[in-house]
């Protein structure tokens with residue numbers, strides 16, 4: 001049976017999976033959602049015997065129904081290969097009260113790799129299926145993590161080019177090295193003399209420039225986005241929740257059908273929405289625990305039913321969660337409004353005109369599967385230190401926000417018996433300075449980030465990941481910088497238009 005996708009703000013727009021991936025966003029700014037959530041009609045014993053790649057096919061084939069078996073398997077095999085440093089792809093580690101699902105074993109050691117290693121292949125396949133002959137040009141503004149994961153995913157993928165703009169003085173030294181050493185004939189990385197918002201604005205302007213689009217088309221190009229609202233990023237993220245559940249069963253940690261909790265450090269609401277979809281498919285998940293840092297619009301929303309972005313933006317040690325508008329929340333709002341595009345659109349209009357909206361009591365009643373809370377900076381640091389002292393296991397700042405919120409959940413609800421997975425979204429080596437500082441505030445001194453990598457390796461008894469080791473002495477391949485008003489000419493030069 002073919003599954004279709006419709007816009008969250010307009011029920012009339014109905015497309016296939018491959019078209020939804022190609023378009024990224026619906027015409028009116030809404031997001032694509034499946035018209036129904038497929039059930040996971042596979043026996044758990046069968047799932048428990050599957051490798052990650054097989055689980056990926058079992059889950060994704062139920063959502064991407066217009067891809068042939070051969071097409072989808074080719075995408076999966078190209079994505080989940082030895083770019084990951086473990087055959088398990090997403091291993092589970094038990095520490096203290098929870099099981100950590102490590103989603104950082106891909107080429108950029110953060111969870112974005114889970115979806116961005118397959119998105120380029122889905123996109124290229126989708127283009128072929130829909131007879132798009134233009135070369136796809138991915139244009140991205142990044143505050144650090146997404147840019148590198150997208151570069152790694154698209155590098156040397158035929159039929160694509162990727163251009164990444166980052167704030168020249170606004171990313172960490174390790175993040176910058178990761179990007180400027182990127183190989184691949186089809187890649188371009190440029191620092192802009194401005195902040196992330198300016199980079200983002202510049203990119204959005206180019207996306208909506210009709211004259212530029214026309215010139216691009218004449219030269220055989222079209223823009224596309226690797227943004228986290230693309231359904232082609234969401235679907236691959238459902239896989240690891242199914243995989244993790246089956247692994248827990250296989251290890252004898254849970255019985256067949258036993259409910260588990262899932263805790264997710266949340267920013268744009270993509271990762272936790274994937275867990276929600278897994279639950280809708282029939283995976284026995286009890287609570288979806290949504291963890292925020294001090295930018296706690298989501299935590300407040302789950303408490304009150306009011307989403308309000310009118311607040312100060314706080315820079316924290318978990319920068320990938322420093323977000324005031326969680327884009328993917330729109331998909332949940334649409335579902336709890338009874339898949340009502342009209343109703344959802346009025347909430348989103350209110351969000352863009354007043355910065356807030358409040359859901360109805362009826363909708364709020366449907367949020368009982370969720371628990372939301374947040375961790376302060378101090379609590380996040382304490383969580384890293386305490387877990388290290390008690391178990392020797394080192395987690396990154398984002399994961400620590402989740403671990404802290406999970407402890408709050410246990411204290412508040414007394415639900416200490418349900419087995420719980422915590423999504424571990426980045427290697428501690430990606431946020432070395434904060435992590436070492438949390439464990440031993442005196443250890444950092446005047447050391448560089450790369451010197452701290454060795455300190456952390458000794459503390460954690462973990463080898464320096466290849467993703468870090470390989471960029472230490474790698475050649476800088478992208479020296480380009482530009483002014484904020486010079487972004488378009490950089491793009492034109494790269495594409496020779």
Ligand SMILES: *Cc1c(COP(=O)(O)O)cnc(C)c1O
Nearest residue numbers: 267268269270271320398425426
């Ligand atoms: C992107 C990111 C998150 C937030 O995930 P969302 O899907 O945006 O909620 C959390 N941790 C890390 C390390 C990330 O890179």
